[in-house]
Amino acid sequence: MWWHTNDGLLFTIEKLIxxxxxxxxxxxxxxxxxxxxxxxxxxxxxxxxxxxxxERPGFARAHVEDILEASPQRxxxxxxxxxxxGGCNYQHASYQEQLKIKTSVLKENLQRxxxxxxxxxxxxxxxxxxxxxxxxxxxxxxEGDFELGYxxxxxxxxxxxxxxxxxxxxxxxxxxxxxxxxRSRRIPAALREIELFADADDARLLVELYLDSRLDGRARAxxxxxxxxxxxxxxPEVATVYAFGQxxxxxxxxGHTSDAxxxxxxxxxxxxxxxTAAFRVSGGSFFQVNRFLVEELATLVTRGSGGELAxxxxxxxxxFTVGLAERFRHIVGVESAQSSAADLKHNCPPNVKTVxxxxxxxxxxxxxxSRPQLVVADPPRAGLGERVAQALVKLDSPRIRYVSCxxxxxxxxxxxxRTGGYRVxxxxxxxxxxxxxxxxxxxxxxx
Numbered sequence: 001m002w003w004h005t006n007d008g009l010l011f012t013i014e015k016l017i018x019x020x021x022x023x024x025x026x027x028x029x030x031x032x033x034x035x036x037x038x039x040x041x042x043x044x045x046x047x048x049x050x051x052x053x054x055e056r057p058g059f060a061r062a063h064v065e066d067i068l069e070a071s072p073q074r075x076x077x078x079x080x081x082x083x084x085x086g087g088c089n090y091q092h093a094s095y096q097e098q099l100k101i102k103t104s105v106l107k108e109n110l111q112r113x114x115x116x117x118x119x120x121x122x123x124x125x126x127x128x129x130x131x132x133x134x135x136x137x138x139x140x141x142x143e144g145d146f147e148l149g150y151x152x153x154x155x156x157x158x159x160x161x162x163x164x165x166x167x168x169x170x171x172x173x174x175x176x177x178x179x180x181x182x183r184s185r186r187i188p189a190a191l192r193e194i195e196l197f198a199d200a201d202d203a204r205l206l207v208e209l210y211l212d213s214r215l216d217g218r219a220r221a222x223x224x225x226x227x228x229x230x231x232x233x234x235x236p237e238v239a240t241v242y243a244f245g246q247x248x249x250x251x252x253x254x255g256h257t258s259d260a261x262x263x264x265x266x267x268x269x270x271x272x273x274x275x276t277a278a279f280r281v282s283g284g285s286f287f288q289v290n291r292f293l294v295e296e297l298a299t300l301v302t303r304g305s306g307g308e309l310a311x312x313x314x315x316x317x318x319x320f321t322v323g324l325a326e327r328f329r330h331i332v333g334v335e336s337a338q339s340s341a342a343d344l345k346h347n348c349p350p351n352v353k354t355v356x357x358x359x360x361x362x363x364x365x366x367x368x369x370s371r372p373q374l375v376v377a378d379p380p381r382a383g384l385g386e387r388v389a390q391a392l393v394k395l396d397s398p399r400i401r402y403v404s405c406x407x408x409x410x411x412x413x414x415x416x417x418r419t420g421g422y423r424v425x426x427x428x429x430x431x432x433x434x435x436x437x438x439x440x441x442x443x444x445x446x447x
Contacts, residue, residue: 022040037052075093086150086153126431134200135195177234243262283339285343306328315334317340331353363387393416404441424443
């Protein structure tokens with residue numbers, strides 16, 4: 001780093017970190033090496049001119065004014081909304097560079113937070129980098145000029161978007177239809193968010209409407225039916241439509257599952273095919289978002305296993321449970337979300353026992369008494385947590401397959417499991433989220 005003649009700061013980017021930002025440093029002082037500075041939309045090795053936008057006791061953030069020496073892996077972004085939309089972080093990098101960044105971030109988090117040196121390099125499972133999302137959730141504003149889009153980066157403001165290159169072609173067609181309806185004032189102001197979920201063939205859509213919860217039930221139903229009529233009339237691929245109440249004071253909603261059941265506005269069954277199974281997925285139920293890697297992920301998690309009993313924790317609608325049912329005599333699938341648990345029970349064969357309960361509550365009951373030959377765990381971003389990790393240690397299963405979407409909580413949980421006697425046999429990085437910083441991994445543990 002050095003001072004520039006126009007009073008800007010010059011930085012050399014050391015590396016990228018989890019969250020998508022680059023790491024550089026201010027000059028060292030008497031207390032040691034310089035304060036960390038985080039910069040978005042940069043690549044390792046680049047020299048940039050930047051201005052400080054935020055300074056805290058332990059770090060600073062900066063805005064890049066100019067790229068002085070670009071990485072050879074830098075590309076022109078494909079999406080016209082990139083750097084304004086909060087959805088993507090890496091469109092300025094080649095896809096091979098993205099995989100390299102994610103592998104490095106995963107390894108560093110495991111080493112730094114769990115003190116884990118991997119026995120071998122993570123196995124990387126790439127994805128086609130575009131049009132991979134089978135599910136997209138958009139903000140809707142109809143009070144003034146119609147707006148349909150995503151949150152702006154680091155903001156609760158809505159960025160209107162008319163196309164999304166990481167979403168499937170059918171979802172993009174639906175986005176176009178929604179813009180036509182919105183511009184002609186056929187979308188009621190009660191609609192605050194809409195989620196579009198395309199099936200494996202990208203031929204049918206499940207639509208979730210999130211309506212202003214301040215309206216009474218009758219008013220929400222009327223608004224939902226009006227939207228469904230318009231949308232189904234213009235887009236015959238719509239298979240079913242659900243309506244949910246949405247608290248608009250919560251600007252951002254985490255995850256896709258909903259504890260409150262949705263109202264079916266446009267009846268119809270939506271199924272997602274993976275391998276030989278077709279999974280019923282209802283409004284509010286969780287399902288993996290990368291349409292190219294669903295089957296590969298399911299095969300990876302369930303392969304090479306078999307025996308008397310398997311346990312599938314955070315089972316969702318049964319993507320892994322159904323595969324395990326072909327290999328084990330008995331399976332227990334545990335799921336806490338109401339909609340997903342109902343779909344799980346519907347999708348699973350008779351040798352699966354479904355349990356609608358939080359995982360820690362399951363272990364507090366009869367779940368602690370079994371000893372399965374395999375445990376599969378696919379927790380939300382918060383991870384297992386100490387209580388569930390300790391329960392797994394006591395369960396004493398010879399094999400655990402841990403599916404993670406957050407390397408920091410993964411590292412924390414692996415520390416607990418390793419202390420309890422497990423060792424990491426293999427780590428897989430399965431890239432469900434190209435163009436973004438998000439990292440999906442599968443860790444195989446044995447004892």
